Amino acid sequence: MQLSELWFLLIGVLFVGFMFLQGFDFGVGMSTRFLAKNDLDRRMLNQTIGPTWAANEVWLVTALGAMFAAFPHWYATLLSGYYMLVSVLLLALIARGVAFEFREKVESERWVKTWDWSIFLGSILPPFLLGMLFTGLIHGLPIDADMNMYAGFLDIVNVYTVVGGLTFVALSYLHGLTFISLKTTGELRERARKEALKWYVMTGMMTLLFTILTTVHTEVFSTKGSILIPMYILAGILYGVLFLQLRNRKEGFSFTITGIILILITASFFIGLFPNVMISSLGAAQNILIYDAASGSYSLRVMTIVAATMLPVVLGYTFWTYYVFRKRVSKKEHLDY
Amino acid sequence: MDALLLARIQFASTTLFHFIFVPLSIGLALLIAIMQTMYVFKKQEVYLKMTKFWSIFFLINFAIGVVTGIFQEFQFGMNWSTYSRFVGDIFGAPLAFEALLAFFLESTFIGLWVFGRNKLPEKVHLACIWLVSIGTMLSAFWIMAANSFMHNPVGYVLQNGRAEMNDFLAVLTNEKLWVAFPHTVFGSFATGAFFIIGVSAWYIYRKRDVDLFKRSINIALLVGFISGFGLAFTGHSQATYLMHAQPMKMAAAEGLWEDSGDPAAWTVVTNIDVENKTSTNRIDIPYLLSYLAYGKFEGKVEGMNTLQEKYVLKFGDGSYIPPVKTTFWSFRIMAGTGGLLILLSAIGLFLSYRKKLEESSAYLKLMVPAIFLPFIGNSFGWIMSEIGRQPWVVNGLMKTADAVSPNVSAGKVLFSLITFSTIYFILGAIMVFLFVRVIKQGPHEKVKEDVSTSDPFETGEIPHAAK
Numbered sequence: 001m002q003l004s005e006l007w008f009l010l011i012g013v014l015f016v017g018f019m020f021l022q023g024f025d026f027g028v029g030m031s032t033r034f035l036a037k038n039d040l041d042r043r044m045l046n047q048t049i050g051p052t053w054a055a056n057e058v059w060l061v062t063a064l065g066a067m068f069a070a071f072p073h074w075y076a077t078l079l080s081g082y083y084m085l086v087s088v089l090l091l092a093l094i095a096r097g098v099a100f101e102f103r104e105k106v107e108s109e110r111w112v113k114t115w116d117w118s119i120f121l122g123s124i125l126p127p128f129l130l131g132m133l134f135t136g137l138i139h140g141l142p143i144d145a146d147m148n149m150y151a152g153f154l155d156i157v158n159v160y161t162v163v164g165g166l167t168f169v170a171l172s173y174l175h176g177l178t179f180i181s182l183k184t185t186g187e188l189r190e191r192a193r194k195e196a197l198k199w200y201v202m203t204g205m206m207t208l209l210f211t212i213l214t215t216v217h218t219e220v221f222s223t224k225g226s227i228l229i230p231m232y233i234l235a236g237i238l239y240g241v242l243f244l245q246l247r248n249r250k251e252g253f254s255f256t257i258t259g260i261i262l263i264l265i266t267a268s269f270f271i272g273l274f275p276n277v278m279i280s281s282l283g284a285a286q287n288i289l290i291y292d293a294a295s296g297s298y299s300l301r302v303m304t305i306v307a308a309t310m311l312p313v314v315l316g317y318t319f320w321t322y323y324v325f326r327k328r329v330s331k332k333e334h335l336d337y
Numbered sequence: 338m339d340a341l342l343l344a345r346i347q348f349a350s351t352t353l354f355h356f357i358f359v360p361l362s363i364g365l366a367l368l369i370a371i372m373q374t375m376y377v378f379k380k381q382e383v384y385l386k387m388t389k390f391w392s393i394f395f396l397i398n399f400a401i402g403v404v405t406g407i408f409q410e411f412q413f414g415m416n417w418s419t420y421s422r423f424v425g426d427i428f429g430a431p432l433a434f435e436a437l438l439a440f441f442l443e444s445t446f447i448g449l450w451v452f453g454r455n456k457l458p459e460k461v462h463l464a465c466i467w468l469v470s471i472g473t474m475l476s477a478f479w480i481m482a483a484n485s486f487m488h489n490p491v492g493y494v495l496q497n498g499r500a501e502m503n504d505f506l507a508v509l510t511n512e513k514l515w516v517a518f519p520h521t522v523f524g525s526f527a528t529g530a531f532f533i534i535g536v537s538a539w540y541i542y543r544k545r546d547v548d549l550f551k552r553s554i555n556i557a558l559l560v561g562f563i564s565g566f567g568l569a570f571t572g573h574s575q576a577t578y579l580m581h582a583q584p585m586k587m588a589a590a591e592g593l594w595e596d597s598g599d600p601a602a603w604t605v606v607t608n609i610d611v612e613n614k615t616s617t618n619r620i621d622i623p624y625l626l627s628y629l630a631y632g633k634f635e636g637k638v639e640g641m642n643t644l645q646e647k648y649v650l651k652f653g654d655g656s657y658i659p660p661v662k663t664t665f666w667s668f669r670i671m672a673g674t675g676g677l678l679i680l681l682s683a684i685g686l687f688l689s690y691r692k693k694l695e696e697s698s699a700y701l702k703l704m705v706p707a708i709f710l711p712f713i714g715n716s717f718g719w720i721m722s723e724i725g726r727q728p729w730v731v732n733g734l735m736k737t738a739d740a741v742s743p744n745v746s747a748g749k750v751l752f753s754l755i756t757f758s759t760i761y762f763i764l765g766a767i768m769v770f771l772f773v774r775v776i777k778q779g780p781h782e783k784v785k786e787d788v789s790t791s792d793p794f795e796t797g798e799i800p801h802a803a804k
């Protein structure tokens with residue numbers, strides 16, 4: 001394996017990790033509107049992700065930083081091409097990022113409501129927009145010979161990408177609900193489980209629709225079928241098992257399954273892309289290959305050494321944090337939010 | 338307006354706005370870590386109360402600093418894709434390291450620090466805030482490493498149409514990095530210190546919680562004074578660095594068109610006429626420029642006209658002179674605020690040592706608006722540094738005009754400029770509102786409504802857990 005391929009893998013892992021971790025943060029954020037009944041519910045929900053959501057967001061920032069460093073052309077083409085989508089994504093992340101901190105600062109209903117809306121919109125828009133972006137990536141985008149993308153509105157927003165976006169929203173919500181039933185106590189815990197069962201069929205249908213559209217609109221299943229088809233079959237089987245786990249109140253298993261499904265789906269985009277970082281809809285000659293987009297071998301070596309040294313440390317204290325906050329959030333404990 | 342101008346306005350405005358919060362976070366993190374350390378070792382309640390009070394400001398500020406920083410990570414690719422393609426190899430690496438080494442550290446341990454107060458042993462909890470503080474400084478280090486490449490490109494080779502890294506050690510030991518990084522960090526410490534000094538002065542003047550705020554102000558005065566000297570010292574190294582690495586910026590900062598005499602005098606103020614390339618009515622301090630530039634009282638400094646001729650020979654036709662007035666005045670405003678920081682913190686330390694701080698109402702009142710001094714200094718320092726580098730985005734390698742995204746229309750940039758400015762303006766207003774509110778409330782923890790009473794389904798005794 002070449003270093004550039006290793007870095008493609010690593011960036012894929014960062015995005016996958018982001019969707020797994022921030023996926024339940026987004027889901028919890030959505031549930032503050034769909035699941036919560038009162039202010040205490042919302043505070044408890046916020047508390048479940050309070051200590052860790054900010055660090056989870058760093059996965060995205062790191063993915064972008066690594067993309068800039070390892071694949072300058074990928075970073076430049078993607079962000080300038082997806083200008084408006086990325087702008088809205090960032091505005092949503094900004095709105096959510098301050099909301100958790102601001103929400104408890106003033107005891108006025110209007111104030112709290114404002115930030116509740118920020119949390120909700122900031123949690124539902126990013127998975128939708130990222131889902132659209134990922135879907136667009138494997139579908140192909142109008143990229144010219146100078147690696148510049150001149151995308152019109154319909155290149156970015158169309159039935160396929162919207163379904164991709166909604167799939168990510170639905171899966172994140174489900175993942176958030178299984179996280180809540182794992183991290184709370186009492187009535188809320190039970191309500192989250194029931195809500196997950198309620199959305200089970202819808203989410204399944206949406207994901208299935210996305211899979212069908214992917215076979216229609218892209219070539220990933222014909223070119224990468226030997227890897228992707230088993231992955232999607234596995235995801236389907238797990239989704240079936242999820243129903244039983246939810247029914248039998250196996251909260252740990254349920255959360256693990258929704259997590260694995262998100263991981264499989266997100267990973268499938270990067271497998272579909274390989275060996276390209278961007279697929280051009282104007283002809284395969286204008287696809288941007290990993291090797292063409294990559295930095296020089298010297299920088300990749302330096303970055304590999306730094307990442308190999310530091311990633312275990314980062315993962316170590318990340319796990320430790322989840323260990324420290326392993327207990328369920330209950331009404332009886334002090335809520336920081 | 339064209340996309341280039343709009344993209345430049347956006348970069349300047351988002352970066353300057355971001356850099357209101359960043360230095361305050363870096364400074365407050367250190368000061369709060371010091372305060373909590375004093376609590377852990379001295380076991381006096383007042384230090385705990387102090388830590389908690391200042392951390393309210395820190396956390397609000399940190400949140401805004403983080404969200405305004407996210408845009409920075411994306412902005413290069415969005416507005417400056419040609420630049421990103423050209424330098425990603427060497428400029429992107431420090432950004433990736435910043436995320437990996439600093440952002441994870443900060444965000445993880447701030448979560449542990451805020452939510453882990455009752456879950457972690459005291460000293461582990463203390464270690465968390467120190468790791469946050471270290472994280473903020475590491476973040477500054479890596480972003481300065483990237484920025485230094487734009488001023489003084491080293492450790493690269495031009496191939497495949499771009500600047501590729503060939504010497505990581507050179508990037509880490511870039512001379513610009515080691516004059517600019519400490520300068521920025523001292524500026525940040527001063528920002529945190531003057532914030533605490535100003536707010537404490539207001540309370541002492543109002544005779545509220547005098548013990549707590551006298552202790553706070555003493556810690557902050559000391560940090561402010563040391564930082565002031567650090568700023569002056571590292572500022573001097575910056576000037577020495579500029580002389581050989583970016584002489585055009587130095588000449589512009591002096592409004593110096595023709596070569597100076599030997600020894601060179603430092604101009605306090607002058608009337609700059611950019612059209613006729615002259616500066617008239619100079620008020621000079623003899624010898625001082627030679628000292629700034631070379632650390633001795635001799636040596637002449639090249640003027641902009643001489644440098645322009647040299648650069649035309651080297652880089653081809655075009656103007657290589659940055660906006661002179663902006664560079665000149667930004668430098669003076671920055672240096673002026675720096676001088677005031679040293680003076681004001683020295684007076685404060687003296688008053689405190691003589692135990693006269695409480696009666697010195699004039700000084701206390703003065704220190705409230707003095708909160709803004711470091712912010713002004715920070716902003717104009719950056720304006721001088723980045724405007725003074727123009728027309729280059731990477732000094733000597735790429736011009737700013739050639740760096741923008743070719744596929745992004747002016748309309749798109751205008752959209753994001755307007756939306757981001759609006760949301761930034763709202764964030765700034767909220768921060769001011771919340772800060773004023775917290776200051777009015779004071780360091781007494783308000784007893785939060787018992788969580789059990791807000792829940793209609795819950796009955797029975799549920800004690801509100803102690804903080």
